[in-house]
Amino acid sequence: MKIVEDQKVLQRQVDDWRRQGLKIGLVPTMGFFHEGHLALMRKAASCCDKVITSLFVNPMQFGPNEDLDAYPRNFERDRSLAEQESVDVLFCPDTTQMYGENFQTRVMVEKLSKGLCAASRPGHFDGVATVVTKLFLAAKPHVAVFGQKDFQQLAIIRQMVEDLNFDVEIIGHPIVRESDGLAMSSRNKYLNEQERKIAVCLYESICKAKQMFGKMGDLLTSAEVENMVKSHIEQHPECRVDYASVVHKTTLQHVENCNENSMLILAVKVSNKVRLIDNSPLQESI
Amino acid sequence: MKIVEDQKVLQRQVDDWRRQGLKIGLVPTMGFFHEGHLALMRKAASCCDKVITSLFVNPMQFGPNEDLDAYPRNFERDRSLAEQESVDVLFCPDTTQMYGENFQTRVMVEKLSKGLCAASRPGHFDGVATVVTKLFLAAKPHVAVFGQKDFQQLAIIRQMVEDLNFDVEIIGHPIVRESDGLAMSSRNKYLNEQERKIAVCLYESICKAKQMFGKMGDLLTSAEVENMVKSHIEQHPECRVDYASVVHKTTLQHVENCNENSMLILAVKVSNKVRLIDNSPLQESI
Numbered sequence: 049m050k051i052v053e054d055q056k057v058l059q060r061q062v063d064d065w066r067r068q069g070l071k072i073g074l075v076p077t078m079g080f081f082h083e084g085h086l087a088l089m090r091k092a093a094s095c096c097d098k099v100i101t102s103l104f105v106n107p108m109q110f111g112p113n114e115d116l117d118a119y120p121r122n123f124e125r126d127r128s129l130a131e132q133e134s135v136d137v138l139f140c141p142d143t144t145q146m147y148g149e150n151f152q153t154r155v156m157v158e159k160l161s162k163g164l165c166a167a168s169r170p171g172h173f174d175g176v177a178t179v180v181t182k183l184f185l186a187a188k189p190h191v192a193v194f195g196q197k198d199f200q201q202l203a204i205i206r207q208m209v210e211d212l213n214f215d216v217e218i219i220g221h222p223i224v225r226e227s228d229g230l231a232m233s234s235r236n237k238y239l240n241e242q243e244r245k246i247a248v249c250l251y252e253s254i255c256k257a258k259q260m261f262g263k264m265g266d267l268l269t270s271a272e273v274e275n276m277v278k279s280h281i282e283q284h285p286e287c288r289v290d291y292a293s294v295v296h297k298t299t300l301q302h303v304e305n306c307n308e309n310s311m312l313i314l315a316v317k318v319s320n321k322v323r324l325i326d327n328s329p330l331q332e333s334i
Numbered sequence: 335m336k337i338v339e340d341q342k343v344l345q346r347q348v349d350d351w352r353r354q355g356l357k358i359g360l361v362p363t364m365g366f367f368h369e370g371h372l373a374l375m376r377k378a379a380s381c382c383d384k385v386i387t388s389l390f391v392n393p394m395q396f397g398p399n400e401d402l403d404a405y406p407r408n409f410e411r412d413r414s415l416a417e418q419e420s421v422d423v424l425f426c427p428d429t430t431q432m433y434g435e436n437f438q439t440r441v442m443v444e445k446l447s448k449g450l451c452a453a454s455r456p457g458h459f460d461g462v463a464t465v466v467t468k469l470f471l472a473a474k475p476h477v478a479v480f481g482q483k484d485f486q487q488l489a490i491i492r493q494m495v496e497d498l499n500f501d502v503e504i505i506g507h508p509i510v511r512e513s514d515g516l517a518m519s520s521r522n523k524y525l526n527e528q529e530r531k532i533a534v535c536l537y538e539s540i541c542k543a544k545q546m547f548g549k550m551g552d553l554l555t556s557a558e559v560e561n562m563v564k565s566h567i568e569q570h571p572e573c574r575v576d577y578a579s580v581v582h583k584t585t586l587q588h589v590e591n592c593n594e595n596s597m598l599i600l601a602v603k604v605s606n607k608v609r610l611i612d613n614s615p616l617q618e619s620i
Contacts, residue, residue, distance in 0.1 A: 055499050059499075059501045063352075066349075066352060066353065067352070067353055067355060069353060148496070148497075150445075150493070150585075151497050152443055152444040152445045152446065152493060152497065153441065153442065153443050153444070153463075153493065153494050153497035153498055154441070154442045154444060155439065155440070155441050155498075156439065156440045156441075156442065157438055157439050158438040158439070158440060159436075159438045160438065177439075178498075181498050182497075182498055182499045185498055185499040185500055185501065186499045188501075207436070207438060207439065208439050210434070211434075211437050211438065211439035211468075212439055212441075212464075212467050212468055212471055213341050213345075213468045213471040213472045214471055215345045215349075215471065215474070299436075
C-alpha cells in the first residue's frame with residue numbers, strides 16, 4: 049500500500065491506472081477506522097481493480113463549536129488496518145494543501161442541505177460537498193463508496209454527482225452495527241461506559257418504528273413514529289433528541305403518512321456532548 | 335466533426351481518447367462564433383490532439399432581466415465554422431439535460447465573485463462556475479481555453495480549478511479586436527451603426543490609460559485613470575460607465591496606485607441596452 053500526500057502525485061497514479069483500463073474505487077473517510085469503514089473498503093475492492101482510501105479530517109465540515117480538534121485520530125492503526133484490507137493507496141493530504149491561503153470556493157447542494165442535521169450544523173454539508181468534490185477530482189474514481197449512516201450526506205452526494213455531471217458511480221453501504229445494534233461511529237469513542245449502554249436506545253426506537261409500520265402500514269402517521277422515538281429515547285435523562293423525522297428516501301422531505309419509501313432518520317445528543325445519528329427504511333426487515 | 339448532445343456519450347468518447355494517451359482541449363462557448371472564438375479553438379488545436387468545443391447558452395448565468403432569450407444564436411453557421419477549425423466534437427447539450435427538474439447544486443468562488451461585473455449581475459459568476467464545472471466533468475479535458483475579455487470570469491475559473499483540484503490547465507487567450515480596436519463579442523451584434531462607431535471609446539480609453547502609465551509609472555493613481563476613462567467614455571451621451579477600475583491582475587482587488595501588476599477593467603452600457611466589457615494590463619505594449 050502506498051501512502052500518498054500530494055494530490056498531483058495521486059492524479060498521475062490514477063491517470064496511469066485509467067490508461068491501463070483499470071477500475072478505480074474511492075472510499076472517503078475521516079480516519080479512526082472501525083468495522084464500518086473496513087466494510088466500505090471491502091465493498092470497493094469487490095467491484096474495482098484499485099482501491100484508494102482517503103483519510104482527511106475536513107475542517108470545512110466542522111462548525112466553530114464542534115469537535116474538530118478532539119476528533120479521534122490514530123494514523124498508525126488506520127494505516128495498518130487499510131493495509132490488511134488490500135487498499136492500494138491511502139491518500140492523506142494535509143490541511144494546507146487542501147485549503148490554501150486564498151481558498152474561497154464552495155459547493156452547495158441547496159435543497160437537500162436544509163433541515164435535519166443541517167439545522168444544528170449550519171454549513172456542514174457545504175463542507176462535505178466541497179471536500180467530496182475535491183477528493184473526486186484528486187482520485188478520479190469510477191466508483192465511490194459511502195456509508196448509509198450519514199444518510200443526508202449520501203443523498204447530497206448523489207444529487208451533487210447528478211447535478212455536476214460527475215462520472216462516478218455512488219454506492220451506499222448499509223450501516224454496520226455493534227452486536228447490540230448501535231451504529232458504528234468514530235464518535236462512539238466519546239461515550240463513557242454508562243452512556244454506551246444507553247446509546248442503544250436509538251436502534252431500539254428504530255426497531256419499534258419498523259414494528260409499528262409492519263402492523264399499521266400506510267395508516268401509520270409520521271407523528272406517531274416521531275413521538276414514540278422521542279419518548280423512548282428521552283426516557284433516559286442523558287438523551288435529548290435533536291430530530292427524529294420520517295422523510296422520503298430520496299428527497300428527504302418530511303411526509304405526513306408513512307409508506308414504503310419512508311426513512312426514519314434521527315440525531316440524538318447524549319450528555320449534551322456526543323451527537324449520534326442513525327436511520328433506517330421503515331419497510332426493511334429488522 | 336461529431337455533434338454530441340448527450341454528456342454520457344461525450345464521457346465515453348473522452349475516456350477512449352484518454353486511454354489512447356491523447357491530449358484533450360476544451361473551448362467552452364455560448365456560440366454565435368466570431369474570430370475570438372475561432373482563435374480559442376486554434377489555440378486548443380495547437381497544443382492538444384483532440385478539441386471539443388461546447389456550445390451552450392447557460393441560463394444560470396443570466397439574471398431575470400438579462401438577454402437570455404435575445405442572446406444571438408446561429409447553430410448552422412457555428413457548426414460550419416467549428417468544422418473549418420478542425421474541431422473534433424461540438425458538444426451541444428440541451429437545457430433540460432444540463433438542468434434537470436431537481437437541479438440544486440451551486441459552485442461559488444466567493445471573494446472573486448464580488449464587485450466589478452458581479453455588482454450589476456448578481457449570481458452571474460455562480461452560474462459561470464457551476465456550468466464550467468459541469469463542462470469540465472463532461473469533457474474531462476487536459477486543457478481549457480478561455481478568452482481574456484471576460485477577465486473576472488477567467489480569474490474565477492483559475493481560482494476554482496486551484497481550489498477544487500481540477501486537473502485542467504487553464505489557458506487565457508488575449509482579446510481579439512476588430513480593426514478599430516473594439517473587443518470582439520457576440521453582443522456587438524446588438525449595436526446599431528451609430529452605436530458601433532461610438533463603441534470604440536472603450537478601447538480608446540484603454541490606450542490612453544496605457545499611455546498615462548507609460549509616462550507616469552507607479553506615480554499614477556488609479557483614480558486618475560478611472561476619472562479619465564469615465565470622462566472619455568461619457569463624452570458620448572449614449573454611454574454610461576458601469577465600472578472602470580484598476581485592480582490587481584490575480585486578486586482583482588482595487589489598488590490605489592498603478593503598478594506593473596495592474597489591470598484596467600471596465601464595463602459600459604450603450605444606449606441603456608448593450609453592456610460591453612473590456613480590459614487590459616496597463617503595462618503591456620499597445
